[in-house]
Amino acid sequence: MAVSLTGTRISGIALPWFVLVTTGSATRTGLVAFFEMAPYVLVKALTGPMVDRAGPRVVSWTADLASATAAAAVPVLHASGLLSFPVLLALVVLIGAARGPGDLAKEVMVPEAAERGRVPLERATGLSGVIERLAATVGPAAGGTLIALVGPLTGLAVNAACFAAGSVIIALALPRHMGHSAEETPPPDSFPKGSPKSSRAGPGEPGYWQRFGEGWTFLRGDPLLLALIVMVGVTNLLDAGFSAVLVPVWAEESGNGPTGIGLVGSTAGITAIAGSLLAAAIAHRLRRRAVFFIGFLVAGAPKFLVLASGAPLGAVLVVFAVSGFGAGFINPIIGAVFFERIPRPLLGRVNALGDSLAWSGIPLGGLIAGAAVAAVGLAPVLLTGGIAYFLTTSLTGLRPEWRAMDRTREDARERASGLVRDPSG
Template identity: 60%
Template sequence: MERSLRPMGGVLAAMTVAMTGTRVSAIALPWFVLESTGSAMWMGVVAFAETVPYVLVRALTGPLVDRLGPRRMSWAADVASASAAAAIVLLHTLDLLPMGALIALVVVIGAARGPGDLAKETMVPEAAERAGMPLERATGLMGVTERLAQTVGPALGGALVAVVGAVPSLSLSAGCFALGSVAVALALPRGMGQQASGHGEEERYWRRFGQGLAFLRGEPLLLAVMAMVCVTNLLDAAFSQVLAPLWAKESGHGTVVLGLNSSVMGLTAVGGSVVAAAVAHRMPRRPVFFVAFLFAGPPRFLILATDLGRDLPVWAIVAVFAVSGFGGGFLNPILGAISYERVPRHLLGRVAGLQTSLSWAGIPLGGLLAGATVAVAGLAPVLLVCGAAYAATTSLTGLRPEWREMDRLRARPESARPESARPESARPAGPAPGESAGTADRARLNE
């Protein structure tokens, strides 16, 4: 295969604009609900309406991504997201946006973003192969893309909300989703992702779905990752959807400082991801991963709880978010490389869909639980409890034995790795007679 950076550039460009749109809406939608209703509970309900479809549809569309191809799925999902976001803006302008209509359109956005994000992610290992770069570097670049979106999106969202209002700011989200579909259509080769759909096209949907489940059941490390990330995602969702916006309102800092915190965290996370892209393939994964997680999570909760009682200067709060962001920049490159190494290419869509959906299973509950507990206990105690729970989750789970596998597959020779981690020239033409491709890959993975 001729080496080319164009596929990697196309995937990263599509990710950048689509994720930026998602980050803008993450500022605009909760603030609109808070201004309209004054209710933390309604904020949680709207967040629930977006994240539940995201999680469920992403889990169920993995086999379809493998069957139809990620390029086609990504384009269609971006078009659907853009249409729903534009409809929110139009209906609000016409004064025809009751809460029921808003929730319905948010459901559409969540349902479209799930398979859209999944499709882009499943194209990363093939793009890395076409560019001839290590997986850690490719996932590091993907991390840079995500963190850039976290930097630009909240800053734009916070500024636009302050100037033109929350719902009109969603026009930028609609434009970003539309640009994502354009990037996929114009920058990615038409054959992109065909390797994923080339195995067993005659297989029925539920058989494909079952293959993904069966593979995950035999991977203790991936199961451990999903369990830990499920808890931290729940806490992150509570933070971003309810706790941080309520802090911005109660402290008097408003959306400008809320967006500034998110943007600084995203900017320093870009730095962390750049470092990871440059040197992560030479670093021991396990200690770096758990130290980075400890910096990325608990300090954010604790500094906001402290600020509510002591009126801390803005620079001190921003500094804590900067440290958290830099630590967080190392996480996704490591997690992505582990997953891409262990999952065979033709199973990537269905396995990655299940992985993310199970890891995200707590997110729909994050906003609801945060809204309910704040109503009972107050904001500061909930922030303190969430920070302590984050620290315990990211420290105690690292003691389990399966985490020792984080570096072992990377240390194996290419002949002992799964097909997804080996160069095209080193791959066998197909499974042995009488042996399924999944069985052959599992034998290599469990050596």
């Protein structure tokens, strides 16, 4: 995960910059970003049944190999004079489409890694969160430095090398029996009552769309997972508009410029890493629901409101530091809840649907924020965004389904010790 995610973050700097300096068009740069993310979300949603059927190991290394090939083709074709803009878009679509199932497959292997390592699930998801935060913090810095020294094409070549290395690590370095399909040997009573069962054996083996429907049926029948997805989907939309539009506009209007953007992003990223590390160490001992909602309380609305207030940069950095620290606790808890509530044979398709639904608002965040700022100005939009964030992440916690967040862990512990056999709790 560390290798492939770091390569992705480097590419996130190198590819837009390559398009901008070779075409001079901000519109084409935006098109490239869209053509990478749209297939990522769509293909990730649709490949859940494939991950469950084929096993996450083979999907991970083959998807990373496909991403490496497409990424390496960009500098090779450019050097040969064969890289037209339509060809570039086609390669970007391939990169995004392959990244989706590759990322999904690695996520699906986290609970198995936790079992093999004999560590609490919150610790495993916390360490996974640390890797994501480090990649998000170190990758752009490394990518920017690399591009400044040797140009964007070298950055794209490094991205391809990272994907290739990730493919080799997953294919060769994992334990031999890890990452295979959970459908091959489904454990008894591994499905909640009333949920669909599927098996690889027999002439009546379900097809792709039936498997896809099984994942949707399970997800639709779990109120806690649905509540999590809706909440994260709204906050992702708000965060996308915040980072893509509101922070740059604030930096320009406040006079802090690009330096201000870098400082607030780095501050939040560093403290988020610290929060994820602490979550990996102690989150399994804490009440999940309380930590989850406190984390969102400090991670969301305050950063909108401090920018709306016109506070000096020092105060803004303090708020962003606290915000990042709180955010570090959120994803480990979400990951642990998902992995505990979803039966292993359904993990790929349910996770794929959940991730894609939660990410569905991200492409719209910047568009909505940009139109709103143009219509009413920055401060009203920041204030409205902060209020929306607070209502989404606080008042919704009063609904009864959230109580199951703490029960999920207790039921998982009882199952692990052999006290109960029904994973539905």
